[in-house]
Structures are given as C-alpha cells and as structure tokens.
Amino acid sequence: MKRQKLVIAGAGSTYTLGMVMSLIAEKDNFPLECLTFYDIDHDRQEKVSKATEVILKEKYPELKQFKYTTDKKEAFEDADFVFVQIRTGGLSMREKDEKIPLKYGVVGQETCGPGGMAYGMRSISDMIELVNDIRKYSPDAWILNYTNPAAIVAEALRRVFPNDKKILNICDMPAAIMVSYASILGKEIWDLVPEYFGLNHFGWFTKIYDKEGNDLTDDIKNSILNKGFVPEDSEIVNDPSWIKTFKQVQIMLKDFPEYLPNTYLQYYLYPQDMVKKEDINYTRANQVIDGREKRVKNLCNQIIADQSTQNAHLEVDIHGRYMIKVAASLAYNNCDIYIVITENNGIISNLPDDAMVEVPAMITKNGPKPFAIGKIPTFYKGLLENQLFLY
Template sequence: MKKQNLVVVGGGSTYTIGMIMSLVAEKEQFPLKSITFYDTNAERQEKIAKASEIILREKYPELESFNYTTNKKEALTDADFVFVQIRTGGLAMREQDEQIPLRYGAVGQETCGPGGMAYGLRSIGDMIDLVNDIRHYSPEAWILNYTNPAAIVAEALRREFPEDKKLLNICDMPAAIMVSYAGILGKDVFDLVPEYFGLNHFGWFTRILDKDGKDHTDTIKRAITEDGFIPEDAEIANDPSWIKTFKQVEQMVTDFPEYLPNTYLQYYLYPSQMVDKEEPDNTRARQVINGREKRVHTLADQIIADDTTENVELEVDIHGRYMIRVAASMAYNNGDIFIVMVENNGTIANLPDDVMVEVPSVITNRGPKPFAVGHISTFYKGLIEGQLAYEKLVVDAYYENSYEKALQALTLNRTVIDAPRARKILDDMIEANKDYWPALYASKKAQTV
C-alpha cells in the first residue's frame, strides 16, 4: 500500500490536532510518508505544529517526515493529497458576520443566511488562488476541500475549474449527525449506509440502513421524538450550542416527519426562533474564541511544555476521520460510500444539471460516483430551488462585483426575505468587509451617487 504525502492547508486551525489524532487512528487505512502544514499565519500555526510534532513522535513513529511552513512552494510541491480548511478573515470577521444580521432581526450564523454570504464572498478568491497554486506545484494531487460555506465555495470552484476531476468538496455535518444515529442504534458510524439528498447544510436523510440492508429509519425517528437527540461526536458532545441545535431536530421531525433533517435546516425553517435564541454580544464566534480556541491552545501549550502527551487527553473526532476515510477510498479505490458534493448531472432528476448537490457517492480513484436520487417532491424541491438561487446569485455577485446580485441573493434567502432589511444588512456587511471586497464596496458607493 503506497504511503501518501499529505499537506494540511490551514495548519493553525483549532481542528488540526483532532485531524492529527484521526490520522493516527486511521494510519492502517491511510498510511502516510509525510505530513506538511501550510498556513499564512506563522504564529498561529507554530503552536499547533509544535504540539502536533510531539503527538506524531509518540503515536506515529513510522512517519518519515513532518514539516510546517508559510512558504507555498515548499508546502505544496509533490503532494499526493491536500486537505484544505481555511478561514479568510478569521474568527474576528466571523463575529461580524454573525452580529450584523442580528442588528436587523435576521439569523446570525457563519454559513447560513447573510453570514454565509459574507464568509463565502471572502473565501472564493483565496480558494481559487489556492487551487491554482496546488495545480502549479502538484498537478495530480487530490484536493479535499472543507472550507466553508462549502456550497458557495463549491459553486465557485465548479465554475472556475470545470475539468478538475481531482477536486472534491466535502462536509462532515452529515457524518456528525450519523454519529448520533449510530449511538441510538448501538453501532459504529461507518457501519451505517445513508440515503440522502440536498445541498450542503440543506439536506435530508431519507433512509438509514446498515451494511446488511436493514432499515433503521423509523427506529431513529421514534428515538428522536420520544427520547430526544444529542450530539455524540467528541468535538461537539459537550458544547451547549450544539446541544441546543440537536434538540431542535426533535421539532423538525415532529413538524416534517417524512425525512430526517440536517441540523442546519433549523435556520431556514425556524429563523425567528433562531434569532430569539442568539445573544449579539455572545455569538457563536465569541463562544468559539472563549471555548474551543482557548481549550485547544491550552492543550497545545501543555503538550509543548511537557514535551509529551502523557498528561493530556486527546480525542479522535468525525471531522478528521471522515475526510481521511474519503481520502483512503480515493487513494486505494476502496469504493466506500460517503455523502459528498458533486455536480448534479441528473442525480436529482428534477433539478438542473449544473448545480452542486450533496448526495451519497461511491468514492473511487476516478472520483465520486453518485447514486441516483430520482425526483424529489414539491416541498423539498421548492426549498432547494430557493436556496440554489441564493447560492448562485452570491457567486454571480463575486464574479460581477454586483451590489444588485448580492441584494437579490439576500432577499431570496429564507433567513432574511424582507428586501429593505436585506439592503440594510448588505450595506453594513460591505462596510465591514471593504478591505476584502474593494470592488463590491466601490459598486455600493456607485449605487449611492
């Protein structure tokens, strides 16, 4: 089994140590020759990298090399796989993304609604540049992109790199939900076979089977509505915000019992409730800064100070395991089934071919081979078409530097709807992002002349 050269872009992420532990746990399925971290922020990356180096020394001694760098050429040359997890603007801009909509009674969330639009418009350019750089230094590398908001980023990359068959956009949220399904059933998450359709952060499980073909969907629905639903993945299990999010699934299954929803649908189906629950001075970004970021940095500091992992508790989470299992299926043509984003091309029969849908696919060394979903019914089609129009308009706004397209996008989005409110949110977001969107800022100024 060939050992792979892996690059992690965004090496300073608070998810990176969990990724390293997942690489350790999955090293028999996805053996590595080298790991390289790349980040544009040397200080942020160094602490995570030094802690990771100690973890790898103790738990992955067979790894031939580990490096971290801010030099693009050094990082990306001769890569077999590149895992991408970047956040343009960092948590400081995420906080703005969440606070601005809340001023006007709209959902403040990093990937949904106005916050997702802002994050997406910042991410697109950096992602395009990064893919071009990877292709310059490692033309045959597999690129697995985790960068949010994945739906908007995937649509932009589809337009920019239509022939790139080794670029895959993935999200771990369906798998994180399935970890809780597995807990209900007393099974391992990778023993479950999902049937699913939708867009990223906007989809539904139609059935949950096991590898023997037994259907457990009704058992899961009954457990959710009668016993409650809790997050069980290590990264989110004790997070109060995620506990509330999983609790909301009970309401969604009660109101719309046909399918099992992605948790992010709460923002689109119950936007007023979501706004009422939020605290503008303690948004999710602030909770991450005071919670996960502080916890991970404290963990890294202790590992470095002790020069060992003996005094800390390290956990494997689904974020890393999912990406690694997908990568292994690509590298070794395993034919495993995972939910990923693909160009539709008839997969969902009554949606356009040129949209990025999220569906179960067989993962091969020639890329993902999606399972046909067939026709979807009016309620789901209507919701998806509105969301698709929003996503495409956001990407249009990026390419055309169009204030009008951005305003249309926000007005369409179910978390906003009201046109005057959409304009107020958009104007504030353009002002907050003027260093990231200079052309759109100029477009807005032209609107007021």
Template sequence: MKKQNLVVAGGGSTYTIGMIMSLIAEKENFPLKSITFYDTNEDRQQKVAEATRVILREKYPELESFSYTTDKEKAFTDADFVFVQIRTGGLAMREQDEQIPLQHGVVGQETCGPGGMAYGMRSIGDMIELVKDVRHYAPEAWILNYTNPAAIVAEALRREFNNDNKILNICDMPAAIMVSYAGILGKEVFDLVPEYFGLNHFGWFTKIYDKEGNDHTDTIKNAITKDGFMPEDAEIANDPNWIKTFKQVERMLNDFPEYLPNTYLQYYLYPQEMVDKEEAGNTRARQVINGRQKRVHELCDQIIADQSLENVELEVDIHGRYMIRVAASLAYHNCDTFIVMVENNGIISNLPDDAMVEVPAMLTKQGPKPFSVGPISTFYKGLIEGQLAYEKLVVDAFYENSYEKAMQALTLNRTVVDAPVARQILDDLIEANRDYWPALVARKEREFAIN
C-alpha cells in the same frame, strides 16, 4: 499499500489537532509518508505545529517526515492529498458575520443567511488562489475541501475549475449526525449506509441502512420523537449550543416527518426563533474564541512545555475521520459510500444539472460515482431551488462585484426575505468587509455617487 504525502492547508486551525489524532487512529487505512502544514499565518500555525511534532513523535514514530511552512512551493511539491480548512478573515470576521445580521433581527450564523454570504465572498478568492497554487506544484494531487461555506465555495470552484476532476468538496455535518444515529442503534458510524439528498447544510436523510441492508430509518425516527436527539461526536457532545441544535431535530421531525433533517435546516425553518435565542455580544464566534480556540491553544502550550502527552487528553473526532476515510477510498479504490458534493447532472432529476448537490457517492480511484436520487417532491424542490438561487447569486456577486446580485441573494434567502432589511444588512457587511471586497466597495460607492 502506497504511503501518501499529505498537506493540511490551514495548519493553524483549531481543528488540526483533532485531524492529527484521526490520522493516527486511521493510519492502517490511510498510511502516510509525510505530513506538511501550510498556513499564511505563521504565528498561529507554529503553536499547533510544534504541539503536533510532539504528538507524532509519540503516536506516529514511523512517519518519515513532518514539517510546517508558509512557502507554497515547499508545501505542495510532491503532495498526493491536500486537506483544505482555511478561514479567510479568521474568527474576528466570523464575529462580524454573526453580529451584523442580529443587529437587524436576522439570523447570525457563519454559513447560513447573510453571515454565510459574507464568509463565502471572502473565501472564494483565497480558495481559487489556493487551488491554482496546488495545481502548479502538484498537478495530480487530490484536493479535499472542507472550507466553509462549502456550498458557495463548491459553486465557485465548479465554475473556475470545471474540468478538474480531483477536487472534492466535503462536509462532516451529515457524518456528525450519523454518529448520533449510530449511538441510537448501538453501531459504529461507518457501518451505516445513508440515502440523502439536498445542498450543503440544506438536506435530508431519506433512509439509513446498515451494511447488511437492514433498514433502521423508522427505529431512528421513533427514538428521536420519543427520547429526543443528542450530539455524540467528541468535538460537540458537551457543547451547549450543539445540544440545543440537535434537540431541534425532534421539532423538525414532528413538523415534517417524511425525512430526517440536517440540523442546519433549523435556521431556514424557524429563523425568528434562531434570532430570539442569540445574543449579539455572545455569538457562536465569541463562544468559539473563548471556548474551543482557548482550549486548543492551552492544550498546545501544555504539550510544548512538557514535550510529552502525559498531562493532556486527546480525542479523535468525526471531522478528521470522515475526511481520512474519504481520502482512503479515493487513494486505494475502496469504493466506500460517503455523502459528498458533486455536480448534479441528473442525479436529482428535477433540479438543474449545474447545481452542486450533496448526495451519497461511491468513491473510487477515478473519483465519486454518485447514486441517482430521481425526482424530489414539491416541498423539498421548492426549498432547494430558492437556496440554490441564493448560492448562485452570491457567486455571481463575487465575480461581477455586483451590489445588485448580492442584494438579490439576501432577499431570496429564507432567513432574510424582507428587501429593505436585506439592503441594510448588505450595506453594513460591505463596510465591515472593506479590506476583503475592495472592488465591490468601490463599485457601490461609484454607483451611489452617480445616483
């Protein structure tokens, strides 16, 4: 089995330590020759990387090489796989994305609604540049993208690199939900085989089978409606915010019992309730800054100070394991089934061919082989078409520096709907993102001066 050269782009992420522990846990399935971290923030990356060096020394001594860099050529030359988890603007801008909509009575969330639009329009340019850099130094590398908001980023990459068959956009949320299904069934998550359709953060499980072909869908539904639903993945199991989110699945299933929902649908189905439970001074971003980021940085400091792992507890999470199992199936032609984002091309037969849909696919050396879904019924089609139009308009707004397209996008989004409110939020987001959207800022100011 060939050993792979892996690059983690966004090496300073708070998820990186979990990714490293997952690589160690999965090293028999995805053996590595080298790991390289790449990040544009040298200081942030150094802390995580130096802690990683200790972890690898103790847990992965057979690894031939580990390094970290801010140099693109050093990072990407000879790479076989690039895992991408960047956050343009960092958590500081995420906090703005969440606070600004809340000030106008609208959902404040990093991937949904106005916050997702702002984050997406910041992410697109950096993602395009990153892919071009990887292709310059590693033309044949697989690029596995986790960067949020994945639906908007995937649409932009589809337009920019339409003939590049080695870019795959992935989200771990369906897998994190399946971890809880597995807990209900007393099984391991990778023993489950899902049927699923939708867009990223906007989809439904229609069936859950095991590898022997047994249908467990009704068992899961009955367990959720009777006993509720709780997160079980290590990264989110004890997080009060995620516990509330998973509890909403019971509510969604009672209201719409046909399919098992993705947890993110709560923002689109109950937007006012989501607003009412949020505090502008304590958004999810602030909770992450004071919670996971603080915890991870303290853990890294402890590891670096001790130069050992004796005083820390490290866990494997689904975020890393899912990405690695996907990579292994692509690298070694395992033909395993995973939920990924692909161009529709008739998979959901009554949606546009150029939609970036999230569906199960068999992953081979040649790439994903998605399974047909067929036509979907009116309710789901209507919801998806509205969300899809919003996502496409956001990408249009980025490419055209168009205030009008951004305004149309927000007005279409189910978390906003009201046009005057959409305009107020958009104006505030443009002001907050002056350093990231200079062309859009200039165009808006020019057009408003003329009017």
C-alpha cells in the same frame, strides 16, 4: 500499499489536532510518508505544529517526515493529497458575520443568511488562489476541501475549474449527525448506510440502513421523537450551542416527519425563532473564541511544555476521520460510500444539472460515483431551488 504525501492547508486551525489524531487512528488504512502543514499565519500554525511534533514522535514514529511552512512551493510540491480547511478573515470576521445580521433581526450564522453569504464571498477568492497554487506545484494531487460555506465555495470552484476532476468538496455535518444515529442504534457510524439528498447544510436523510440492508429509519425517528436527540461526536458532545441545535431536530421532525433533517435546516425553517434565541452580544463566534480556541491553545502549550502527551486529553473526531476515510477510498480504490458534494448531472432529476448537490457516492480512484436519487417531492424541490437561485 503506497504511503501518501499529505498537506493540510490551514493547519493553524483548532481542528488540526483532531485531524492529526485521526491520521494516527487511520494510519493502517491511509499510511503517510510525509505530513506537511501550511498556513499563512506563522505564529498560529507554529504552536499547533510544535505540539504535533510531540504527538507524532510518540504515536506515529514510522512517519518519515513532518514539517510546517508558510512557503507555497515547499508546502505543495509533489503532494498526493491536500486537505483544505481555511477560514478567510478568521474568527474576528465570523463574529461580524453573526452580529451584524442579528442587529437587523435576521439569522446571524457563519454559513447561513447574510453572514454566510458574506463569508462565502470572502472565501471564494482565497480558495481560487489556493487551488491555483496547488496546481502549480502538484497538478495531479487530490484536493479535498472542507472550507465553509461549502455550498458557495463548491459552486465557485465548479465555475472556475470546470475541468479539474480532482477537487472534491466535503462536509462532515452529515457524518456528525450519523454518529448520533449510531449511538441510538448501538452501532458504529461506519456500520450505517445513508440515503440522503440536498445541498450542503440543507439536506435530508431519507433512509438509514445497516450493512445487512435492514431499514433502521423508523427506529431513529421514534427515538428522536420520544427521547430527543443529542450530539455524540467528541468535538461537540459537551458544547451547549450544539446541544441546543441537536435538540431542535426533535421539533423539526415533529413538524416535517417525512425525512430526517440536517441540523442546519433550523435556520431556514424557523429563522425568527433562531434570531430570538441568540444573544447579539455573545454569539457562537464568542463561544468558540472563549471555548475551543482557548482549550486548544492551552492543550498545545501543555504538550509543548511537557514534551509529552501524558497529561493531554487528545481525541479522534469525525471531522478528521471522515476526510481521511474519503481520501483512503480515493487513494486505494476502496469503493466506500460517503456523502459528498458533487455536480448534479441528473442525480436529482428535477434539479438543474449544474447544481452542486450533496448526496451519497461510491468513492473510487477516479473520483465519486454518485447514486441516482431521481425526482424529489415538490416541497423539497422548491426549497432547494430557492437556495440554488441565490448563488
């Protein structure tokens, strides 16, 4: 099995340690020769990198090389895979994206509403520049993009790089939801086979099967309707904001019982309710700054000071695990099935061919092979087209 040369772009992210732990958990399935961190913020990246050095020394001693850099050539030259998780403008701009719309009584959220559009417009130019940089030094590398808002970013990259078939846009939200489905069913997420359609952060699970082909959809629906719904992924399980978001799924399912909704649909189906629930002086951005941001910083400081992970609580999360499993299927032609963002081209037959849709696909060494959805009901078609025409 070929060992891969992986670059993480935006490695100063608070999600990077979870990605590192996921790489360790998946090292038999996606073995690395070298791991490189790249970020434009040296100080932010250095803290995460110094902690990562300790983690890798303890838990991934067979890794031949780990390095971090702000130099594009050093980062991207001769890469096999680049995972992209950048945040243009950082959390300070996220705070503005959330608070300015709320000031005018509309949804204030990082990927939805006016704030989502503003974030998307900022992200596009940086993503185009980054893809050009990667292609300059590694023309054949797979670029797996997690950068939000993924729907807008994916559409921009489709237009600017129409012939680049090695860019794949991914979102872990469907997987994070499926972690909770798996908990309801007493199974692992990887035991479930989803049917799903939509746009990024705007879609529905139509069926959930196990690998033996048993339809488990009604079991999930009945559990949510009777017992509620809670997050289970390690990164969000204790997060008050995410707990409220998952709780809203019960209401959505009562009002729209046909399919299981993506959690982000709350912002589109109940926009005024979402506005009323928000505190304009302390939005999700502030929660992240005071919560995950500080927690990860303190965790890095402790690991660096101890030069050990003995006193550090480190967990694998779905953010990293999902990306790595998709990468492994691309690298080794595993033909595993995952939900990804791809050009429609008839997958949803009554939506435009050039729409960037989020659907299940078999992941091969030649890229995703999406499964046909066919026609979707008029109600959902109208909702999706309303979003598409905004782009």
